[in-house]
Amino acid sequence: MKTPTHLKHKPILEVADYDQIDGHRANDTDAKCLSIGVAQWNGGLGTELSAKVWRQVDERWSRQSEELPLNRVLDLATLICESKLYADGKSLSSESDFVITQVSSSALHDKILKIELNKNKEYLDKSFKRLAKVLKTLGY
Secondary structure (H helix, E strand, C coil), rough: CCCCCCCEEEEEEEECHHHCCCCCHHCCEEEEEEEEECCCCCCCCCCEEEEEEEEEEEEEEEEHHHCCHHHHHHHHHHHHHHHHHHHCCCCCCCCEECCCEECCHHHHHHHHHHHHHHHHHHHHHHHHHHHHHHHCCCCC
């Protein structure tokens, strides 16, 4: 399933069909896709980014917040890392079971992605280093 684009969160990059790879919940989950995009709480021309798990209940997109299972957090971390690489000019390289595609081909959205990731570089770099250190310690 593709990320909806008619709601307040404006997706830029997505992992469609996430419900097929949602850990032990695969093929039996309400989490249909993941995205990085312009946050829904921004009014007007706001550009703050957010990561979102798109949940669907009774064929309607849910506005519920949720505590994220660990594999979703890690998958979002992967999407954030790939978004950073993409913003730095790299191609979207994806594993065959975790395909990342561009939802919006808008130059404005690409610019927002680059600006917002750069604006938060200090905090993101700290998180990237922490994640890399833990992954290295885990043997990855």
